[in-house]
Amino acid sequence: MSIDAAAPAPPRKSQSNTRIVLRRLFRKKTVVICTVMLVIAVICALFPGLVAPQDPYDQSLLLRLKPPAFMEGGREGYYLGTDHLGRDTLSRIIYGARITLLVSLLAVAVSTAIGIAAGLAAGYFGGKPDAVILRLIDMQLSFPVILLVIAVVAVVGPSLTNLIIIMGLSGWPRMARIVRGSVLSVRGLEYIDAARAIGAGHLRIMAYHIVPNILSAIVVYASFELARMILLEATLSFLGLGVQPPTPTWGGMISDGRNYISLSWWVSLFPGLAIGAVILTFNILGDELRDALDPQLNHE
Amino acid sequence: MLRYILRRLILTIPVVFGILVISFMLTRLSGDPTDLILPPDAPDSAREAFRRTHGLDQPLPVQFVTFVGNVARGDFGDSLRFHQPALDLVLERMGATLELAAAAMAIAILAGIPIGVIAAYRRNTPVDIGVRGVSLLGQAMPSFYLAILSIIVFSVWLRWFPSGGRGTWAHLVLPATTLSFQLVALLARVTRSCMLDVLGQDYIRTARAKGLGERRVVWLHALRNAFIPVLTVIGLQVGFLLGGVVVTETVFSWPGVGRLAIQAIYARDFPVVQAVVFLFAMIFVLVNLVVDLLYAAVDPRIGYK
Numbered sequence: 001m002s003i004d005a006a007a008p009a010p011p012r013k014s015q016s017n018t019r020i021v022l023r024r025l026f027r028k029k030t031v032v033i034c035t036v037m038l039v040i041a042v043i044c045a046l047f048p049g050l051v052a053p054q055d056p057y058d059q060s061l062l063l064r065l066k067p068p069a070f071m072e073g074g075r076e077g078y079y080l081g082t083d084h085l086g087r088d089t090l091s092r093i094i095y096g097a098r099i100t101l102l103v104s105l106l107a108v109a110v111s112t113a114i115g116i117a118a119g120l121a122a123g124y125f126g127g128k129p130d131a132v133i134l135r136l137i138d139m140q141l142s143f144p145v146i147l148l149v150i151a152v153v154a155v156v157g158p159s160l161t162n163l164i165i166i167m168g169l170s171g172w173p174r175m176a177r178i179v180r181g182s183v184l185s186v187r188g189l190e191y192i193d194a195a196r197a198i199g200a201g202h203l204r205i206m207a208y209h210i211v212p213n214i215l216s217a218i219v220v221y222a223s224f225e226l227a228r229m230i231l232l233e234a235t236l237s238f239l240g241l242g243v244q245p246p247t248p249t250w251g252g253m254i255s256d257g258r259n260y261i262s263l264s265w266w267v268s269l270f271p272g273l274a275i276g277a278v279i280l281t282f283n284i285l286g287d288e289l290r291d292a293l294d295p296q297l298n299h300e
Numbered sequence: 301m302l303r304y305i306l307r308r309l310i311l312t313i314p315v316v317f318g319i320l321v322i323s324f325m326l327t328r329l330s331g332d333p334t335d336l337i338l339p340p341d342a343p344d345s346a347r348e349a350f351r352r353t354h355g356l357d358q359p360l361p362v363q364f365v366t367f368v369g370n371v372a373r374g375d376f377g378d379s380l381r382f383h384q385p386a387l388d389l390v391l392e393r394m395g396a397t398l399e400l401a402a403a404a405m406a407i408a409i410l411a412g413i414p415i416g417v418i419a420a421y422r423r424n425t426p427v428d429i430g431v432r433g434v435s436l437l438g439q440a441m442p443s444f445y446l447a448i449l450s451i452i453v454f455s456v457w458l459r460w461f462p463s464g465g466r467g468t469w470a471h472l473v474l475p476a477t478t479l480s481f482q483l484v485a486l487l488a489r490v491t492r493s494c495m496l497d498v499l500g501q502d503y504i505r506t507a508r509a510k511g512l513g514e515r516r517v518v519w520l521h522a523l524r525n526a527f528i529p530v531l532t533v534i535g536l537q538v539g540f541l542l543g544g545v546v547v548t549e550t551v552f553s554w555p556g557v558g559r560l561a562i563q564a565i566y567a568r569d570f571p572v573v574q575a576v577v578f579l580f581a582m583i584f585v586l587v588n589l590v591v592d593l594l595y596a597a598v599d600p601r602i603g604y605k
Binding site for chain 1: 314315318319322326327329336436437439440441442443444445448449451452456539540542543544546547550551558561562565566568570573576577580581584585588
C-alpha cells in the first residue's frame with residue numbers, strides 16, 4: 001500500500017529504550033515500594049472478597065465502635081476496629097478501594113481524552129482554534145473546581161456515571177494545556193514537515209507522528225491527575241455527594257466517623273491513611289516516571 | 301503600561317461572560333429548574349405559575365439575558381430557605397470567609413517562602429529532604445482529613461483549641477492551619493526550585509564577590525528575583541483557597557460562605573448556590589487580574605511590549 005511510505009515515525013520508542021526507562025525506574029527503592037502499594041490497591045479493588053476478613057456490609061449492634069484488634073477491648077478478626085454500625089473498618093477500606101480507583105481511573109480517562117483532543121487541535125492548528133480553546137481553558141480554570149463540581153453533582157445527582165463524567169470534565173483544561181505545550185514543541189520539527197511532504201493528512205500526522213512523541217508527557221501528567229481525582233472523589237464522598245451508602249467509600253467512612261471522633265477515632269483515622277497512601281503512591285510514581293523519561297536528568 | 305492594563309482588562313471580558321453562562325446553566329442542567337425548586341408533589345398549576353413568574357416559559361436566550369440583567373443589579377433571586385435576597389446572605393458571611401482565607405494565606409506566605417528558601421540554600425541536607433518529604437505528604441492528605449486529625453489531636457486529646465465555631469483567635473487556629481497546609485507545602489516547593497535557579501546565576505556570584513553578607517545575598521538579591529513565579533502561584537492558589545474553604549468551613553462549622561454553599565446545596569437552595577459560584581469565580585478572576593498587573597510593576601521586562 002502507498003501509505004507505507006509515510007508509516008515509520010522515526011522517534012517511536014524501541015524495545016531497548018523502554019527497557020532502559022524501566023531499569024532506571026526500578027533502580028530506586030521508592031519506586032519498588034510504590035509499585036508494591038499499587039499492586040496491593042489494585043488487588044483490593046479487583047478481588048476485595050479474597051482479601052477482606054469480614055463482610056463490609058455486615059452490621060452488628062454488639063460490635064459497635066470496637067477498637068482495633070491490637071488495642072485493649074479489640075475483637076479478634078476486626079483488625080482496624082468497627083464503625084457505628086458494627087461494620088469492619090478494614091474490610092470497608094478494602095472494598096472502598098474499588099469505588100475510588102474505578103471512579104478516578106475513568107474520570108482521568110475522560111479528562112485525558114478530551115484534553116488530548118483539545119490540546120492537539122489547539123497546538124497543531126494554531127490560530128483561531130487555538131485562541132478559542134485557550135479562552136475555554138482559562139474560563140474553566142477560573143472556577144474553584146471543588147465548588148463547581150459539588151454544585152453540578154448536587155443538580156444532576158451523584159450516580160456513578162455522573163460522577164465520572166463531571167470529574168472528567170473538571171480535569172480536561174490542565175491536560176489540554178500540557179498536550180498543547182508538548183505539541184508546540186514537536187510541531188515545527190523536520191520529521192513532521194517530511195510527513196506532510198509525503199502527503200500525510202492532518203489526522204494521520206497527529207495520530208502517528210505527534211501523539212507517540214508526546215505520550216510520555218501525557219502519561220506522567222495522567223498519573224498526577226489520577227492523584228487529584230482520588231482526592232476529589234474522597235472530598236465528594238466526604239461531603240455526601242459521592243457514591244451513596246451503604247457502598248463503602250473512603251471519604252464517606254471518614255465522614256461517618258466524625259460524630260464519634262472523641263472516643264472512636266479509628267473510624268475516621270484509617271480510611272484517611274488509605275487515601276493518603278494511594279495519592280502519595282501516584283504522585284511519587286509520576287515524579288519518578290518523569291525523571292526516568294527525561295534523558296537530560298541522566299546524571300541524577 | 302496603560303495599554304497593557306487595558307489589554308488585560310479586555311481579556312477578562314470573555315471570561316466573565318463564561319462565568320455568567322456557567323452560573324446560568326447550573327440550574328438548567330437537569331432540564332427544568334421547576335423540578336429542582338418545587339417539591340415533587342407540587343400540582344401542575346403551581347408549576348405553571350412558578351414558570352410564569354420566573355420567566356421560565358421564555359426561550360433560553362431570553363432567560364439568559366434576563367439573568368445577566370438581574371446579576372448586573374446584584375439580584376440572584378431570593379433564597380428559597382431564608383426568603384431573603386441570595387446575594388445578601390452570601391455577603392453577610394463573606395467577612396468570616398475572608399478572615400479564614402486571609403489567615404490561611406498569611407500562614408502560607410510566612411511559613412512557605414522561608415521554608416523554601418532554607419531548603420534551597422541547604423540543598424540535599426536533612427533539612428531539605430525533610431521539607432520535601434513533608435510537602436509530598438501535604439499534597440497527599442485531603443484537607444478534610446487533616447482537619448479531622450487536627451480536631452482529634454488538638455481539641456479532643458490536648459484540648460488546646462475549640463473544634464468548631466467562630467469567635468476568638470483560638471477558633472481561627474485549627475481551620476486556618478489546616479486550610480493553609482497544602483499551600484505551605486506548595487509555596488515551599490515552588491520557592492525552593494525558583495531559588496535553586498536563581499542561586500546559580502552570575503549576579504549572585506557577583507554579589508558575593510563584592511563582599512555582601514550571605515544573609516543579604518540570599519534574602520534580598522536572590523529571593524527578590526525568585527519571587528515572580530512564586531507570585532503567580534499565590535495568585536493561582538486563590539482559587540484553591542476558595543474551593544478549600546467550602547470543605548474546611550464545613551468541618552469546623554465556620555459560619556462563612558463555603559458552609560452556606562454546602563448547606564444551600566443540601567437544601568437545594570439554588571439561587572444561593574448560583575450567587576456563591578458567581579461571586580467566587582469573580583473574586584478569582586479579579587485576583588488574577590491584580591496579580592498580572594503586579595507582575596508588570598515588579599518586573600519591568602513584562603508588559604511594555
